Amino acid sequence: MLTQLEIRNVAGALLTLVLDDVSDGYVLEGVDGLDPVKATITSSSFANLDGVQFQNAKREARNIIISLKFEPDFAATTAWALRRGLYKWFSPKQLLSIRIFDSEAETVEIAGHVESFEAPLFVKEPGGVISIICEDPDLVELTPETGSGNTVSNTTEFLVPYEASAESGIKFTLHLNRSLTSFTIYHRTPDNQIHSMEFNGSLINLDTLEIDTNVGSKGATLTRSGVASSVLYGVSNETWFQLQQGDNYFRFYATGAAIPFDYEFTRRHGGL
Numbered sequence: 001m002l003t004q005l006e007i008r009n010v011a012g013a014l015l016t017l018v019l020d021d022v023s024d025g026y027v028l029e030g031v032d033g034l035d036p037v038k039a040t041i042t043s044s045s046f047a048n049l050d051g052v053q054f055q056n057a058k059r060e061a062r063n064i065i066i067s068l069k070f071e072p073d074f075a076a077t078t079a080w081a082l083r084r085g086l087y088k089w090f091s092p093k094q095l096l097s098i099r100i101f102d103s104e105a106e107t108v109e110i111a112g113h114v115e116s117f118e119a120p121l122f123v124k125e126p127g128g129v130i131s132i133i134c135e136d137p138d139l140v141e142l143t144p145e146t147g148s149g150n151t152v153s154n155t156t157e158f159l160v161p162y163e164a165s166a167e168s169g170i171k172f173t174l175h176l177n178r179s180l181t182s183f184t185i186y187h188r189t190p191d192n193q194i195h196s197m198e199f200n201g202s203l204i205n206l207d208t209l210e211i212d213t214n215v216g217s218k219g220a221t222l223t224r225s226g227v228a229s230s231v232l233y234g235v236s237n238e239t240w241f242q243l244q245q246g247d248n249y250f251r252f253y254a255t256g257a258a259i260p261f262d263y264e265f266t267r268r269h270g271g272l
Contacts, residue, residue: 002031002272005066006099007089015089017068025082027069029127034100036165036271037062037137059270062137064098064112069127070119079126083119090117090130098132100139100272108139108269136216138166138268145265150258151183157249164267167242169214172252174261176207183254185211187239190246197241201234213240 005028007015017028037059043052070082089096094114101107112134119128141164149158151174162168172185180203187195199220203209208223209231218240222231241250243265252261 001103002034002100003103004101005031006101008097008099009089010095013088015086017066022071025071025073025077027071027127029067029069031064031066031100033062033064034139034272059137062110062112062134063115064110064132064134066130066132067127068130069125072126080121083121083126083128086117086119086128086130090114090128092116096132099142102272105272106141106267108141108272110134110139111136138270139272141267141269143266145267146262147264148260148262149252150260151252151254152258153253153255155251157186157188157251160243160248160250160263160265162243162245162248162265162267164269165245166268166270167244168265168268169212169218170241170243170263170265171210171212171214172261172263174203174209174211174252174259176203176205176209177259178257179204180254180256180259183252185241186251186253187241188249188251189244190248191244195239195241196237197235197239198237199234200236201231211235213242215240 003019005017007017017026019028039057039059041057042055044055045052070079072079072082092114095111096114097109097111099107099109112132115131115133117128117130119126147160160170182198182200184196184198189195197211199211203222204224210221210223212219212221220231220235221228
């Protein structure tokens with residue numbers, strides 16, 4: 001059950017809306033738009049063939065609707081003052097982050113821009129309805145999952161279980177303890193599809209190489225003597241791994257002695 005919203009604007013100001021708590025003059029009446037968003041399916045038809053052929057699918061933006069009721073005490077606050085007080089967060093086009101607390105699920109966060117704030121003045125029961133467009137539809141958990149391992153020169157895999165309804169990227173950080181000129185990362189998905197990513201480049205002892213497959217931050221970054229630089233040119237056979245719900249298996253293959261690495265990912269949910 002949803003219990004609380006925390007809304008933060010770009011200046012860091014925090015608005016907390018607690019279900020069944022009217023102490024601040026705001027009653028949280030409802031939050032819509034937390035179900036899985038609609039997908040757009042692209043397909044092609046062919047002459048003399050029944051049906052269509054699937055091409056691709058993508059999920060659209062999420063539209064969160066927050067409904068509030070104003071409960072002024074008429075001593076320190078009025079409905080007008082409560083309405084004006086929300087402009088700090090809900091002025092149209094403003095960017096917000098929304099943290100959603102649920103008694104039966106993990107706390108998640110999502111960002112979006114205010115589309116509209118409707119709060120009529122001349123009504124018997126004053127309140128407001130806020131529409132927020134979240135371009136990235138995923139509801140993201142706050143704490144990443146982490147793990148570590150070592151490169152192998154055989155076929156040994158390691159398991160990364162992923163229990164969330166939306167795909168997520170993963171970030172590997174390789175800590176060089178010797179020179180290396182190439183390696184390959186393999187990903188076996190829960191449906192046994194195998195994807196790979198190769199890296200070719202001159203790496204030396206004490207280098208740190210980060211491979212990030214998260215949408216919006218994909219890349220390869222080398223840190224040497226405290227200086228970070230992109231080495232995306234070293235990545236070939238690009239497969240930007242996406243964790244899928246279920247058991248994901250990885251193999252970090254490199255010839256020679258084992259080299260340690262860390263990895264982290266954040267669970268992403270398509271709906272609550």
